[in-house]
Amino acid sequence: MRPSPSAALPLLLLAVSGPVAAHGPHGDLAIPKLLGGGRRFLSELLAYAPFNAGAAAGPATTRPQTREEMEEAEPELHESAALRRRQVGGKDGMCGPGVGSCAKGYCCSPEGWCGLTSDYCAAPDCMLNYGSGCDGNQKPEGVDTSGVARPHVGSVLYGGLGIYDCVEKGDIAITFDDGPYNYTGDLLDKLAAYGAKATFFITGNNLGKGMINDYSKPWAGYIRRMVNEGHQVASHTWSHQNASQLTAQQYKNQIIWNEIAFNDILGFFPTYMRPPYSICEATCQRELSQLGYHVTYFDLDTEGYLNDDPKLIQNSKDIWDQAMASAKPADAQYLMIEHDIHYQTVYNLTDYVLTSLFARGWKSVTVGECLGDPKENWYRQGPGGGGGGGSSASSASSSPGPSSTEGGIGSGSNRPPVTSSRLTPTPSAPPASTGFPSTTIRRPPTPTTTTRSSRRGGGDASLVPDNPNNHPGSSSSSGSASVASSTASSGLQQTVDGNCGKGVTCFGSRFGSCCSANGFCGRTADYCGQSCQPQFGACSDSPR
Structure with a gap:
């Protein structure tokens, strides 16, 4: 039987907090935030929430606790599940700890069933030890790197308890x-x-x-x-x-x-x-x-x-x-x-x-x-x-x-170089002693004066530049004035977060002037092409 919601929630919290607390900085119990892959944990918490709320609001109600009880309560709905329950492993049977593994090349889902779609195979939740087809079990093509020498160079810590802080002020x-x-x-x-x-x-x-x-x-x-x-x-x-x-x-x-x-x-x-x-x-x-x-x-x-x-x-x-x-x-x-x-x-x-x-x-x-x-x-x-x-x-x-x-860089076994318009040119080769790309670190621009806007209004940023119309290639004051005038005359509000549509235009924004079919501002063919929405911006990245 599944534990009652009131009992299960503390157990979940205890199960997760233990291993995280074990690696706090400098041996103490500081706990870094649980991130991203806590998806399964968070989904379980959310799954319990309605039943906790129901219990607080009124008399307790009886609900099926096991798969067998669910099938008995709704036999037609669970007829196929009941049939599958009698199968272990294979291509569509049950799998997991204490049950068994799926057929070769198949995936064991977080819920303990064999299959081949992303619902079954996607990392990190596909159970690696019970499904050889899990994404986490698939080795990429390429030259093996395990033999590369790995000397420790520089003054930054390797391994150990890890790095939590920057050192350069500002x-x-x-x-x-x-x-x-x-x-x-x-x-x-x-x-x-x-x-x-x-x-x-x-x-x-x-x-x-x-x-x-x-x-x-x-x-x-x-x-x-x-x-x-x-x-x-x-x-x-x-x-x-x-x-x-x-x-x-x-x-x-x-x-x-x-x-x-x-x-x-x-x-x-x-x-x-x-x-x-x-x-x-x-x-x-x-x-x-x-x-x-x-x-x-x-x-x-x-x-x-x-x-x-x-x-x-x-x-x-x-x-x-x-x-x-x-x-x-x-x-x-x-x-x-x-x-x-x-x-x-x-x-x-x-x-x-x-x-x-x-x-x-x-x-x-x-x-x-x-x-x-x-x-x-x-x-x-x-x-x-x-x-x-x-x-x-x-x-x-x-x-x-x-x-x-x-x-993207296209398909093909020879893995051609990238030439997409959204990439900067591939840099020249660096000295042979490093072999690393010779890129230039660009320092941030001088901050513009900022003004406050509503902090709770529709998810907009509360700090926005006085002149948000400027983006690379359009910095003149006269150009900014004409953009502001055009936006005002259209009755549309200029985007502050890169979204467009429903009264918001990309025209003259720093994200690009084109509004894509999906409602995002940009300046490439993906935004300015045939699917561009002209009522919410230009369909080329230049002022009209």
Whole structure:
């Protein structure tokens, strides 16, 4: 029988808090926030909520507690389930601890059933030990990196209890976990518009998105673009598994397989990583030291992953405001965590944070920069065969290759170089001693004067530039005045968060002047093409 809701909730909290508390900084019990992959935990909490509320509101009601009771209560609805219940493993039977494994190549879902779709196979919740087809069990193509030498260079800590703080005063290193994902291309556009830098802790194959070096998808293009535009890329493991629940070999696969995919895309791989769920016990700490990784946590979390709703995202803005009220650039620094898999984080919170950050005199930097670590220490040269790094960089910049929207790089076994219009040109090859891309770190622009707007009004940022019409390539005051006049005469409000439609226009915005069919502002063919909405912006990225 399932425990009663009142009994089960404390058990869930206890089960999760234990392993997280075990790795607090400096051996104490400080608990980093549980992130992203707490999805299953959070969904279970939500599942209990209606029954708790019902119990408080009136007399207790009887509800089926077991699968058998559910089938008896609704025999027609559960007839097929009753048939499947008698099957174990195979292609559509039950699976999991104490039950058994699925047929070869099939996945064991979090609910304990065998199947092949994303509902069954997606990491991190597919049960690795009972479904060989789980995304987390799929090794990427590419040259093995396990034999690469891993010397510890520089002064930044390797392995161990990890890094929680920046060291350079006035720096804020914003990091994004769990991507790349559907919103990452727009996030990169946004960062470029602000002149901001970020660090991306990348998962190789999670959330059903497929492998990052699957060249029919846009992920590899996004990763190359991150490096080309001066951001830092780091590892968040292959499929976002909880290190404390893996064997030693499974955990090593989580690290090495992500390296293989990075190396396949870039020709090198990161030396920085963040453990999923902030869980990395003693064995994990030693392994990451041996593999030459800086274990990176954070000291500022706005909890955007808990507030991914227009009515809730203000909670995250309030956390940011509290941090800003208690610290000044002259004597503080932050290592901040966000997730680019959440809509409100990308399209709402990021604008709020970046506008406030620059207005208050902070610097937007990568993790490596905020730790004072030279850029050549951020990556290790791979064993060869990579798509765009090392000595191949010069040839890559001149090779035409197929183009693709959203920073994708087309399909094909030869993994051609990226030439999408959304990417900056591949940089020239650096000295042979490093093999790393020679990108230029662009410092943020001088902050503009800011004004206050409504803090609770429709999810808009409370700090917006006096002149939000400016974006790269349109900085003249006369151009700004004409844009403002055109917007006013149309009766539409100019977007402040990159959304458009329903009375909001992209025209002249820093996100781009075109409004896509899905209601997002941008300046590429994806936004300005045939599906562009002319009533909410231009259909070319130039003033009318």
